[in-house]
Amino acid sequence: MSQPSxxxxxxxxxxxxxxxxxxxxxxxxxxxxxxxxxxxxxxxxADDDVGDIQREVALxxxxxxxxxxxxxxxxxxxGPRVWIAMEYADGGSVLSxxxxxxxxxxxxxxxxxxxxxxxxxxxxxxxxxxxxRDLKAANVLVSATCKVMICDFGVSALLATTSSKRNTMTxxxxxxxxxxxxxxxxxxxxxxxxxLGIMIYEMAKGSPPHSNLASAEAIVDTISKMKPPRLQDSExxxxxxxxxxxxxxxxxxxxxxxxxxxxxxxxxxNAKVPNSILQDAVRRLHQAGPRASLAGPLAxxxxxxxx
Amino acid sequence: MNFFKTKPRTPPDLVRGLRDTIPRLESGAPxxxxxxxxxxxxxxxxxxxxxxxxxxxDPLPELVAQLAQETYNTDLLQHLVQNIARFEFEARKxxxxxxxxxxxRQIGSRYxxxxxxxxxxxxxxxxxxxxxxxxxxxxxxxxxKEMLRHEALCKILLxxxxxxxxxxxxxxxxxxxxxxxxxxxxxxxxxxxPMVAEYLDKNYDRFFSSFTTLILSNNYVTKRQSLKLxxxxxxxxxxxxxxxxxxxxxxxxxxxxxxxxxKSKNIQFEAFHVFKVFVxxxxxxxxxxxxxxxxxxxxxxxxxxxxxxxxxxxFSDEKQFLIVQIQGL
Numbered sequence: 001m002s003q004p005s006x007x008x009x010x011x012x013x014x015x016x017x018x019x020x021x022x023x024x025x026x027x028x029x030x031x032x033x034x035x036x037x038x039x040x041x042x043x044x045x046a047d048d049d050v051g052d053i054q055r056e057v058a059l060x061x062x063x064x065x066x067x068x069x070x071x072x073x074x075x076x077x078x079g080p081r082v083w084i085a086m087e088y089a090d091g092g093s094v095l096s097x098x099x100x101x102x103x104x105x106x107x108x109x110x111x112x113x114x115x116x117x118x119x120x121x122x123x124x125x126x127x128x129x130x131x132x133r134d135l136k137a138a139n140v141l142v143s144a145t146c147k148v149m150i151c152d153f154g155v156s157a158l159l160a161t162t163s164s165k166r167n168t169m170t171x172x173x174x175x176x177x178x179x180x181x182x183x184x185x186x187x188x189x190x191x192x193x194x195x196l197g198i199m200i201y202e203m204a205k206g207s208p209p210h211s212n213l214a215s216a217e218a219i220v221d222t223i224s225k226m227k228p229p230r231l232q233d234s235e236x237x238x239x240x241x242x243x244x245x246x247x248x249x250x251x252x253x254x255x256x257x258x259x260x261x262x263x264x265x266x267x268x269x270n271a272k273v274p275n276s277i278l279q280d281a282v283r284r285l286h287q288a289g290p291r292a293s294l295a296g297p298l299a300x301x302x303x304x305x306x307x
Numbered sequence: 308m309n310f311f312k313t314k315p316r317t318p319p320d321l322v323r324g325l326r327d328t329i330p331r332l333e334s335g336a337p338x339x340x341x342x343x344x345x346x347x348x349x350x351x352x353x354x355x356x357x358x359x360x361x362x363x364x365d366p367l368p369e370l371v372a373q374l375a376q377e378t379y380n381t382d383l384l385q386h387l388v389q390n391i392a393r394f395e396f397e398a399r400k401x402x403x404x405x406x407x408x409x410x411x412r413q414i415g416s417r418y419x420x421x422x423x424x425x426x427x428x429x430x431x432x433x434x435x436x437x438x439x440x441x442x443x444x445x446x447x448x449x450x451x452k453e454m455l456r457h458e459a460l461c462k463i464l465l466x467x468x469x470x471x472x473x474x475x476x477x478x479x480x481x482x483x484x485x486x487x488x489x490x491x492x493x494x495x496x497x498x499x500x501p502m503v504a505e506y507l508d509k510n511y512d513r514f515f516s517s518f519t520t521l522i523l524s525n526n527y528v529t530k531r532q533s534l535k536l537x538x539x540x541x542x543x544x545x546x547x548x549x550x551x552x553x554x555x556x557x558x559x560x561x562x563x564x565x566x567x568x569x570k571s572k573n574i575q576f577e578a579f580h581v582f583k584v585f586v587x588x589x590x591x592x593x594x595x596x597x598x599x600x601x602x603x604x605x606x607x608x609x610x611x612x613x614x615x616x617x618x619x620x621x622f623s624d625e626k627q628f629l630i631v632q633i634q635g636l
Contacts, residue, residue: 003479003480003481043527043528043531043573044527044571044572044573050486050528050531050532054482054483054486054487054490057482057483057486058445058483058487061445061483062400062445064396065396065397074481075481075482075483076481076482077482077485077526077527077528079527080527080571080573082482082528
């Protein structure tokens, strides 16, 4: 007996994102009516590696009970495509919240809550131990109920391994810790802490440091040679600046762990702030208008319907 | 000084405590307090055992030795694998870490756990049977993978009828588990080459009639991975005899010629790497040569347009070589 078709389990709705790897669609779990995100990856391309996706899925299965991580529901074959069913965040990414805000950056009160919730997720991951490897505002989601979730595991690592997807790699380079950029990188969970520091910078300033640099070589060169970025006194409160500095230490051994950061002053003074404070930021996003709809069939669907 | 601090339990206490708690997971009504308590105790014991084995990166050899010995004495590993589905989610991961740590344990050139398991085939088979339960399949799959690194254990699996459960597991599970089962099938067939070559030679018919079902699978990933694995098996020097038999069979050749025209480019490409062996064979049996000769014009036409967009010098060379070979028929 083989597996039932994924088409009897999930109904695909509109596309909400597209990339070189495939697409992400909104979908409905038919049995429960729950809304999900469906990541659909075409495996019949020249440069994919089934092994990468397999590792990704195995990892997601191990993170079933992880807090503040997008939930994984299952993974199914559909012809040469694989569907990964994940929790759907109906708010938006932190990056989209930033873009809907004045000046393209977030207020400190929102940042504190987002960082606090990200730390809860990172603390769990790092104990597994799993390194996320691609933490940034675009990979942290906020739901309509103000739940903060880290998303995009390994599929991002997957992207970074494949030459054809170098653009995505460039976008992410800004967040990379110096030790990742060494010729023979040897790194641990502390690279996520560095990326968290860069994400704070990104939320405060609207973009990561060195975002004016276009070429990958220039970014790698700059991150390797420059002192870790810091915010000016006028750009953020002292607790937040101190916190960011604890994340952005050149030597991984001197960087704080997720658990240590959770006890830092900036976090402690915001420990009791409810997640619902983010409602204002989410509302701004909705007022900014719905994102351009990508409704309509995907390329492979067109192919199949014509045939 | 903390008067209430309990004395740490010795490894034998922990192991026996765990083994005795496992049956209590089934006692009382489902959801009853006794079960919940037993489940918590199992998780706690597993954590403590793990702590001894990993000991903050610096485990005490003496404690580890006691612990290992007690797991053999009590058949703990068997209880763990057979009951893993009853454990809490995080406890299942601890089982994997404990099991695999013990499997890697070495004294000189000996692997005590491997020696122990070599006499306990049921533990190996119970681990394989983990693929029957979606909730634990990836946990048991990780243990199986660690077992297969050892030739003695790999050989037990390969030579048993249970080995032929792999296609069933690969075909009837969801993507992640199917891939894991396939990866372990591949591990069984490629890690210990001389041992496997002897097996394939002796069990040629049974093996290939089973393996062919995977190549003809409706599952894209299974089809593609098994075709690729077939190519690797045939092109390995250790399997020379097996290859010679495979490429003398006209049904096999016909199957590859059909797969060359599969709608998936990747499957065509993998089929090419098996097809080329039939053509490159300097001593083609008459039945093979006759099929190739009958299809000469079509094959030449086909190969001239086959994956011309591929930027791969070795592939281009091989294709050119095949064209010359077929022209010369």
